[in-house]
Amino acid sequence: MNIKGVILQGSSKSNGNTNKIALFIKEKTGFDIIDLKSKNIAPFDYDFKNKDDDFLPTIKEIVENYDTLIFATPVYWYAMSGIMKNFMDRITDCLKIEKEIGRKLRGKRMGMISCGFDSELKQGFTMPFIESANYLGMHYLGDIHTWVEDGSIPKQLQNDIPIFISEKIKPEI
Numbered sequence: 001m002n003i004k005g006v007i008l009q010g011s012s013k014s015n016g017n018t019n020k021i022a023l024f025i026k027e028k029t030g031f032d033i034i035d036l037k038s039k040n041i042a043p044f045d046y047d048f049k050n051k052d053d054d055f056l057p058t059i060k061e062i063v064e065n066y067d068t069l070i071f072a073t074p075v076y077w078y079a080m081s082g083i084m085k086n087f088m089d090r091i092t093d094c095l096k097i098e099k100e101i102g103r104k105l106r107g108k109r110m111g112m113i114s115c116g117f118d119s120e121l122k123q124g125f126t127m128p129f130i131e132s133a134n135y136l137g138m139h140y141l142g143d144i145h146t147w148v149e150d151g152s153i154p155k156q157l158q159n160d161i162p163i164f165i166s167e168k169i170k171p172e173i
């Protein structure tokens with residue numbers, strides 16, 4: 001199977017730690033990266049007054065070009081980043097006003113990468129991703145927690161991330 005994947009980078013720093021991890025995964029998988037910080041994506045609005053911002057073109061590009069979506073988020077206050085949460089909230093647009101896009105999400109594959117201060121990830125962090133994938137009819141592939149030490153990806157992760165990729169994301173590698 002030729003898997004076409006995209007890493008959705010949800011950090012508040014385009015070239016920060018989450019980007020380091022995203023670039024490492026890009027190198028191993030050939031997946032593209034979409035930097036959500038570089039997009040103008042407003043919070044969800046019940047009146048859809050923001051429907052002309054970058055969300056709809058971005059999600060259209062994703063559903064039309066990729067079958068595997070890797071949500072890459074830093075850990076901010078024990079949860080996904082605000083940028084990532086806004087993006088997730090806006091998927092609601094695809095269930096309300098752009099239903100065709102919502103339908104196209106069905107059957108796609110979702111993975112998640114968290115990037116925190118250290119090796120500890122508090123319980124419950126992954127739940128919104130797993131449940132959202134279920135709700136959207138997406139196939140949840142799994143997740144890996146990462147961190148960066150002194151500007152570098154620790155040896156342990158340089159070993160574990162490729163294993164995660166080959167076991168969960170891209171089994172043919």
Ligand SMILES: Cc1cc2nc3c(=O)[nH]c(=O)nc-3n(C[C@H](O)[C@H](O)[C@H](O)COP(=O)(O)O)c2cc1C
Pocket residue numbers: 011012013015016017018019074075076077078079115116117118120147148
């Ligand atoms: C607003 C904010 C909140 C944070 N909260 C946490 C946290 O709850 N747990 C944690 O492990 N690290 C926390 N950190 C540290 C970051 O997760 C960590 O430095 C991460 O590698 C930053 O990735 P980035 O450079 O892509 O932003 C926080 C950092 C910021 C800026």
